[in-house]
Amino acid sequence: MIAALAFYVFAGILLLSAAMVVSARNPVHSVLFLILAFFNAAGLFLLAGAEFLAMILVIVYVGAVAVLFLFVVMMLDIDFAELRGGFQRYLPVGLAVGLVLLIELGIVLGGWKLAPDAAALRFAPNLAGAHNTAQLGRLIYTDYILLFQAAGLVLLVAMIGAIVLTLRERHSALRQDITAQQSRSVRQTMELIDMPIGAGIGGSGTTGIRRPAAPAPAPAAAPAHADHGGH
Amino acid sequence: MMNWSLAVPELVLACCGMAILLFGALMKRRETFHLASMLTIGAFLITAMLVIAGPHGLAYHGQFVADSFSGFVKLLVLAGSAFAVVASLDYNEHENLRRFEFPVLILFATVGMMLMASAVNLMTLYVGLELQSLSIYVLAAFARDQLRSSEAGLKYFVLGALASGLLLYGISLIYGFTGSMQFDQLARVLADPARVSPGLIVGIVFLVAGLAFKVSAVPFHMWTPDVYEGAPTPVTLLMGTSPKVAAMALLVRAMATPFGHLLGQWQQLIVLVSIASMLLGALAAIGQRNIKRLMAYSSIGHMGYVLIGLAAGTPAGIRGVLLYLVTYVFMSAGTFACILAMRRRGVMLEQIADLGGLGRRDPVLAMWLTVFMFSMAGIPPFSGFWAKYFIFTAAVQSGLWALAVIGVLTSVIGAYYYIRIIKVMYFDEPQEAFDPRPPSLSLLAAGSGLFTTLFFVFPAPFVGAAETAAKVLFG
Numbered sequence: 040m041i042a043a044l045a046f047y048v049f050a051g052i053l054l055l056s057a058a059m060v061v062s063a064r065n066p067v068h069s070v071l072f073l074i075l076a077f078f079n080a081a082g083l084f085l086l087a088g089a090e091f092l093a094m095i096l097v098i099v100y101v102g103a104v105a106v107l108f109l110f111v112v113m114m115l116d117i118d119f120a121e122l123r124g125g126f127q128r129y130l131p132v133g134l135a136v137g138l139v140l141l142i143e144l145g146i147v148l149g150g151w152k153l154a155p156d157a158a159a160l161r162f163a164p165n166l167a168g169a170h171n172t173a174q175l176g177r178l179i180y181t182d183y184i185l186l187f188q189a190a191g192l193v194l195l196v197a198m199i200g201a202i203v204l205t206l207r208e209r210h211s212a213l214r215q216d217i218t219a220q221q222s223r224s225v226r227q228t229m230e231l232i233d234m235p236i237g238a239g240i241g242g243s244g245t246t247g248i249r250r251p252a253a254p255a256p257a258p259a260a261a262p263a264h265a266d267h268g269g270h
Numbered sequence: 271m272m273n274w275s276l277a278v279p280e281l282v283l284a285c286c287g288m289a290i291l292l293f294g295a296l297m298k299r300r301e302t303f304h305l306a307s308m309l310t311i312g313a314f315l316i317t318a319m320l321v322i323a324g325p326h327g328l329a330y331h332g333q334f335v336a337d338s339f340s341g342f343v344k345l346l347v348l349a350g351s352a353f354a355v356v357a358s359l360d361y362n363e364h365e366n367l368r369r370f371e372f373p374v375l376i377l378f379a380t381v382g383m384m385l386m387a388s389a390v391n392l393m394t395l396y397v398g399l400e401l402q403s404l405s406i407y408v409l410a411a412f413a414r415d416q417l418r419s420s421e422a423g424l425k426y427f428v429l430g431a432l433a434s435g436l437l438l439y440g441i442s443l444i445y446g447f448t449g450s451m452q453f454d455q456l457a458r459v460l461a462d463p464a465r466v467s468p469g470l471i472v473g474i475v476f477l478v479a480g481l482a483f484k485v486s487a488v489p490f491h492m493w494t495p496d497v498y499e500g501a502p503t504p505v506t507l508l509m510g511t512s513p514k515v516a517a518m519a520l521l522v523r524a525m526a527t528p529f530g531h532l533l534g535q536w537q538q539l540i541v542l543v544s545i546a547s548m549l550l551g552a553l554a555a556i557g558q559r560n561i562k563r564l565m566a567y568s569s570i571g572h573m574g575y576v577l578i579g580l581a582a583g584t585p586a587g588i589r590g591v592l593l594y595l596v597t598y599v600f601m602s603a604g605t606f607a608c609i610l611a612m613r614r615r616g617v618m619l620e621q622i623a624d625l626g627g628l629g630r631r632d633p634v635l636a637m638w639l640t641v642f643m644f645s646m647a648g649i650p651p652f653s654g655f656w657a658k659y660f661i662f663t664a665a666v667q668s669g670l671w672a673l674a675v676i677g678v679l680t681s682v683i684g685a686y687y688y689i690r691i692i693k694v695m696y697f698d699e700p701q702e703a704f705d706p707r708p709p710s711l712s713l714l715a716a717g718s719g720l721f722t723t724l725f726f727v728f729p730a731p732f733v734g735a736a737e738t739a740a741k742v743l744f745g
Contacts, residue, residue, distance in 0.1 A: 184274075185334055185394070186393055186394060195288075196378050196404050199378075200405075
């Protein structure tokens with residue numbers, strides 16, 4: 040009874056917030072409704088017994104994807120009102136295409152026959168005593184470990200590629216070179232000058248800015264930044 | 271059963287790749303490119319030894335196999351990739367591409383190709399293919415400040431993504447209509463002709479289309495000339511050798527093992543693709559002035575010949591495929607080594623006319639290029655002739671007379687443009703000499719040249735290994 044009630048609450052809010060995502064005037068509100076929709080979908084997953092998916096949905100989609108959306112929406116100055124400007128004009132064409140698709144879907148669904156054993160096969164085999172996090176872990180890290188690791192390599196290559204093709208070392212950028220800082224000796228930074236008492240600094244030829252006698256050698260690593268950018 | 275040790279060569283190579291990457295990222299000195307390249311070649315050598323010494327069997331829940339076929343292909347792939355790294359040593363120094371990521375990307379592409387060679391599951395097939403393709407997209411665009419290179423990378427990427435889509439669609443159809451992605455189970459299911467449905471055939475067609483893109487066979491060859499021309503030449507060398515071998519091996523295994531019972535269904539498809547490739551390779555190359563574009567059309571033609579062996583659908587045909595790939599890798603690597611030596615006053619040259627009078631200016635380079643051109647044209651006693659001989663005899667034994675006849679005719683047409691290069695080198699007006707050749711390119715040209723020339727003296731180990739490898743598929 041409570042589960043059914045929770046289902047209708049989650050599903051209702053989900054549908055409502057999904058409708059608000061596409062209809063809200065302010066794009067920031069759209070993203071916020073999207074986050075609400077994600078939370079409710081996570082609730083539905085929990086009800087269905089897929090607690091791992093629920094947590095992933097909250098962590099990945101709410102925690103990362105939606106926040107990214109929010110940043111993008113805030114950073115890009117898109118005039119959504121102008122984008123929607125042609126709404127009225129294109130409405131008839133859009134409706135006509137939608138109607139055709141609806142009719143086609145209806146035809147497809149009209150001829151739909153379920154295989155006799157489809158209903159049983161729809162659900163993944165549920166191992167007794169193993170919750171679905173363990174089952175997923177077993178699939179990913181035991182059964183498909185080779186493919187999982189190979190997919191990881193694909194992502195690594197994508198990362199290397201993005202860096203290789205786009206990163207440019209800017210020569211104007213000032214970097215902190217900790218090794219050079221730490222290996223400087225006192226003599227390179229400070230010079231002690233004996234001044235005769237009462238002579239003043241005017242007559243001693245030491246006016247102006249004094250630089251340390253020994254110029255600091257340029258760190259050997261500095262020119263190597265010129266044309267490789269993989270760090 | 272988890273027999274993870276069967277994949278030790280791949281694991282070691284991937285770990286070496288990550289170690290070299292880390293090394294390159296942490297060392298901030300200029301010499302990292304050279305050192306990373308040497309380390310990569312070392313990693314290839316170690317992997318090759320592991321492949322030779324490794325046990326055979328099925329691992330990772332039937333997703334991965336190590337057998338004589340995969341071992342043969344892996345050694346060939348490693349050789350091709352090592353050639354590309356050697357060829358890049360001097361080129362990248364000159365063209366200001368000396369970045370340690372270059373050999374690392376070649377290495378990861380090689381891991382992908384080795385996975386492809388060992389794939390006995392449609393998912394392994396796809397992941398290996400993606401790993402290989404993604405690395406090569408990046409490599410094609412590696413000279414990012416040159417418009418042509420970026421264009422090549424982008425073109426290859428967009429069309430490659432389309433081909434991947436076709437491949438995935440085919441895989442999903444096959445899975446949907448048979449209920450399995452594993453090659454041995456597919457073979458068991460399809461032994462019963464009643465289980466063959468039109469949907470499955472459509473899936474196989476999409477699978478062939480996706481793989482034909484990777485080997486640049488004819489209806490899917492459009493990208494080849496532009497990408498070959500635009501990519502940095504060592505990358506072109508790579509594209510012309512190992513990925514072709516790996517994709518062809520994948521196509522052979524995918525057609526022969528799970529769909530072996532459906533030979534009649536896919537044979538006509540392969541025959542059609544093969545004839546179209548041979549014709550286009552022979553005719554379209556005639557008008558080319560740029561030697562890299564010429565090599566692109568030449569590779570399309572060669573893939574057409576290789577597909578004859580697959581169309582035969584017999585162990586003899588597959589043996590021909592493997593032998594053709596062996597000779598092709600060496601010929602192709604040697605030719606590109608000669609192309610890489612075409613540099614005058616520090617500027618790389620790509621026009622065939624630039625070779626004018628090379629026979630008098632640099633007789634050694636001209637000799638090797640002559641050897642490769644004769645071999646590509648299929649003139650005895652060079653290795654290219656024997657490769658064609660094995661392929662055509664297999665086709666005749668399977669009764670594919672038309673294919674064999676068309677193959678012979680197109681090789682005669684193709685001989686025209688190969689021999690034209692020789693004519694330009696020896697009989698045209700001498701031009702200014704090329705810059706002195708670096709030892710790495712001399713070594714590569716001489717090594718592949720010797721192999722190509724002397725193949726007929728010691729073919730037995732290669733023929734024997736190819737025979738064993740081909741028999742595995744017909745268990």
